[in-house]
Every structure is written in structure tokens, then in C-alpha cells.
Amino acid sequence: MYMSGVGTPVPFEVVGGRAGRARPLAVDCAALPGGDQAGMQNRHTQDEYDKYIMILSEGDLLTSLSPFIIHRELLSAVGEVQLVKKLRNGTILAAVSNFRQSDGVLKHKKFDSIQVTVAPHNTLHFCKGVILSRELSVCTDEEILENLASQRVTSVKCIVSKRNGKIVATNSYILTFRKDHIPEKIKAGYLSLKVRQWIPNSMRSYQCQRFGHMFMNCTYDPIFLSCGKDTYGKVECSLPPHCVNCG
Template identity: 35%
Template sequence: MASLAFPKKKKRTRTDDDSDSESENEIFFMKDNWPRFVVVQSANEERPLSKLSPFAVQKGFQAIAGTLKSTKKLRDGSFLVECSRKTQAENLLKTVDFVDRPVHVSVHKTLNSSRGVIRCRELSDMSETEIRDELKTQGVVEVHRVTVKKEGKVIPTNTLFLTFNRPDLPKEIVVGYLKVKVQLFVPNPLRCFNCNKFGHTSQRCRTTAKCQRCGKDKHEE
């Protein structure tokens, strides 16, 4: 069975964590690409951004990036910002202070990326890292190869999952002298083996156990 191998006003002193975040954000600026969605959160848990008035939040973003496409408050008190221009994303990601409190700004981990599937036998002898490095100029930031377990052995296949640093999935990529079609990656739906419904796992299930055969309350088979 195939298994997926996914497995600034007053400036603050930059820490190692800030440097790590900067390196992660750089992948979204490759080849004239830029992140549309950015998350702004308070660096001080005792002073969340959600405590600011809507007027202060609006004026704060206006001062840093001008008129944004959209601004949404998330459950954890941070703000999801959609940019309409590259300069807005650049200015926001350089921000360390917002209104009157320190903040941490990062690229949203899923809204700015897309996943696709390619099948190419010519890549069978290359490692995931080698393929990623060769395709980096086309926006590929992650490569995972599908493997098949047969007779106790894990066998690599010619099917590869690619993660791109942009939300719009390309129809094809150039692999050396080849043009390879890219198909949309559709993950398997989550299914709870406690109640047999989709959308969550058994660890988070709040329903009584159901029989997988008849759908009624679980009973001795």
C-alpha cells in the first residue's frame, strides 16, 4: 500500500528566532513571487493585538502598508492580512512594533502555497533534495516521493508531491529538457474510526463509538 512521505519605530534587537523566520519567509519571494497572506501577532502574551480598538488596528496597518486588501482577526488574537502589492508584504514582514506593542510577523504557512503531483520516471535516481534544488527557480520548496511497501521492503516510485511557494498551481513544470504536467494534490479525507464520520480523528471525537458495519452503537460482533 502506498504511503505518503509527508510525514519599525523603536527597533527591537533581533533574536535567533527572528533570523529563522526571515529565512523561512525568503522562499516566498523567489522568482518575483511574494506572499499574499501574512500573520501579525503580538510578541507579548500579556498585550495581545485583540485588545486594541478597531480604529487603532486600522491606523496601524495603514501607517505600515497603506490600504490592504483585507484584515481579519483570528481566534488566537492575531491578525491575518491579505496584501494587494509586494511592497505591502515586504513592509509588514520587516515590522517589529505595531501601534504600542512588539509583534512577530510571518508568512501564512498554507494560504501562500499549493501542492501538486507529478510522475516522471527520469527522476527515479535523484534524491528529493536534488530535485528540489533543481526546481527551486520554478517555485518548488518541498519534494516528497511516494513509496510502496512490498514484501517488507520500501520501494520508491516515480510519483512525487511538490509544494510550490505560490497559491496558484502551475499546469506544468520544466524538468531539464522535459515538460511535465502537474496535477492537483488531493489529500485523503480525515475519517474517525470511533464514530466513522469524516472531518476529524478518533482522538478528537466527542461522539459515542459506532459499529463500522451497521452504523449503530458499537456492539460485540
């Protein structure tokens, strides 16, 4: 007999006759819909695939292939992909839309009789997020990484701050994921932690006061921070304030 209600019906036996109570029987969870743990793990794996794939050959032989041949090879292997782009060095960048296409492209080793090397892109599959947890302050970065590696975390770095001249660890951690997007949450033991997008500090040279590079790589002449004019060896500036980045 089965108990009715919300969700999957659960078999039970009646104890003590018609007016008795219902006692649930032992149920094989793998036999219930969604109870197959191996199937769930397989679906989880298929949701995590290499979206951006590099296709390259020795001697830049791929540069001799026309766009029609390249498209035909990919179409016959995995169907229509999201993006195909030939880079300056002759390498082909392909963006796929699902696990099946990713697996198929990675196994494709020949383009029109040309032997190719196929591998996931080195940087496009990585992103960074920030988590906040006071409970993790008793753990080292190595311990956190070891326990989060199954969630495609490749590095952990605790954010530090300077207080009263001392370097102090905070409750915030920068996580690097082997994904093209950060997850909404992660599981850290019994904790469920929200992941926020990591926004790095902007680079600025305090020699030329411009953004996009650091002082050690600056090739511009030094200018005053206040007026945005060349220093010409002067120590102080009496000109009106002006931002060099605002024009």
C-alpha cells in the same frame, strides 16, 4: 541598418554590395527590450511574495487597539490591503495584494507606539501539487528537491504503492510549494512538467465508520460497517445494509 519583421529589429551589415546577403551583427541582449536578465529576475521575485502576514505583540497588547487605529496604521504604511482579521489570540492576519505591500508590512514594526513582530503566516503560504515523470525515477527525492528549490519547492515525496506484498515507487511525486497556489508547470532540468492539484485521501475511522478522524483518535463506540448499528459485542450482523454517514 536594421532587418524588419516580427519582434525586435535586429541590426545587420550588407556583404557583397547591393545584391549581397544580410549578415546579422553581434547584439548585446541586455540592450534589447526584455533582454535584461537581472530585470527579469527582479520581476520574477516580485511576483512571488508573502501574501498572508501575521502581526503580533507581547502580552496581547494589540487586543487593546481599535479597528480604526489598526486600519490607519496599515493604510499609512502600504495603502489598502485585501484583508485584515483579528484572530482569537489577538494576532492580526493581513492579506496583501502585491510585493510592495508585502515588503512594507513586513518592515512595519510599530503600531500606535506598540512594538510588534511581523512574519509570514506559517501554513497559508504552502500548497501541494503532483507531478508525473518517468525520467525522474532515477533520481532521489533529495536530488529533485535540491534542483527544484529555486522554484520555491520545499519538499518532495515519491508516491509509493503496494504490489504483490512489496512497496514499489511510482512515477508520481508530491511537491510542497512555498506559495498560496500551485504553478501551472515547473522545469525539472530539460523537462517541463505539468503540476496537478494534490488531493489527500480522506480520513476515516473504521471503528465508528465516520469521516474526519482516524481510528487512534476515535472516541465513539464501534459500529458495523454494513448496517451502521452498534456491534454490542457481536461478531456478525444480519441487519439490512445501511450507511451511517447517510443518515
